[in-house]
Amino acid sequence: AQSVAQPEDQVNVAEGNPLTVKCTYSVSGNPYLFWYVQYPNRGLQFLLKYITGDNLVKGSYGFEAEFNKSQTSFHLKKPSALVSDSALYFCAVRDVLTGANNLFFGTGTRLTVIP
Amino acid sequence: NAGVMQNPRHLVRRRGQEARLRCSPMKGHSHVYWYRQLPEEGLKFMVYLQKENIIDESGMPKERFSAEFPKEGPSILRIQQVVRGDSAAYFCASSPTSDAVVNIQYFGAGTRLSVL
Numbered sequence: 075a076q077s078v079a080q081p082e083d084q085v086n087v088a089e090g091n092p093l094t095v096k097c098t099y100s101v102s103g104n105p106y107l108f109w110y111v112q113y114p115n116r117g118l119q120f121l122l123k124y125i126t127g128d129n130l131v132k133g134s135y136g137f138e139a140e141f142n143k144s145q146t147s148f149h150l151k152k153p154s155a156l157v158s159d160s161a162l163y164f165c166a167v168r169d170v171l172t173g174a175n176n177l178f179f180g181t182g183t184r185l186t187v188i189p
Numbered sequence: 190n191a192g193v194m195q196n197p198r199h200l201v202r203r204r205g206q207e208a209r210l211r212c213s214p215m216k217g218h219s220h221v222y223w224y225r226q227l228p229e230e231g232l233k234f235m236v237y238l239q240k241e242n243i244i245d246e247s248g249m250p251k252e253r254f255s256a257e258f259p260k261e262g263p264s265i266l267r268i269q270q271v272v273r274g275d276s277a278a279y280f281c282a283s284s285p286t287s288d289a290v291v292n293i294q295y296f297g298a299g300t301r302l303s304v305l
Contacts (some may be wrong), residue, residue, distance in 0.1 A: 118280065120295065175292060181231040
């Protein structure tokens with residue numbers, strides 16, 4: 075069975091500091107991993123994905139994420155946080171082995187960047 | 190290229206009424222997904238459709254909920270005899286037909302259903 079865990083409901087970081095939003099996953103086969111961001115009263119916006127290849131993937135707005143197979147993690151990172159990064163972040167996984175097209179989402183992490 | 194369009198953005202229904210949520214996928218996309226987001230929770234998959242076919246409805250409640258994606262027109266998520274527990278944000282996503290390896294799903298802004 076597929077699952078995604080985002081262990082932190084809330085992350086606070088000062089503007090200009092590096093940020094990390096954590097995500098771990100569980101799938102039967104190889105994972106396709108995604109990060110989405112949700113701004114208030116808006117739909118989810120795609121940030122980045124990991125399919126195969128380089129474990130460090132770069133996405134929109136300066137975000138990047140590192141796939142770690144041994145730790146089954148896919149943490150989202152940014153070297154220098156902006157106030158405008160404050161939003162709700164969701165990690166999602168698709169299990170390649172099952173062939174299912176739907177995404178399994180974590181419960182989300184609310185990021186607050188403090189000016 | 191317009192994004193995924195959902196309407197209405199907000200829908201208020203009384204218990205027992207029907208709710209109809211519409212989703213127009215991005216141009217060129219023929220794969221549609223519906224997700225439900227309860228307050229303070231992540232999105233939960235409900236149903237996956239292609240034109241005129243339901244591919245996976247494993248996340249749909251067994252009763253009162255149905256979905257369709259006709260040859261012409263938007264995808265419709267229908268909830269009959271709504272109850273307070275149906276209050277949630279319902280998101281639609283679409284992906285392109287040609288993406289056989291991995292589908293990036295593009296999401297609409299959602300419909301927020303409130304059941305009084």
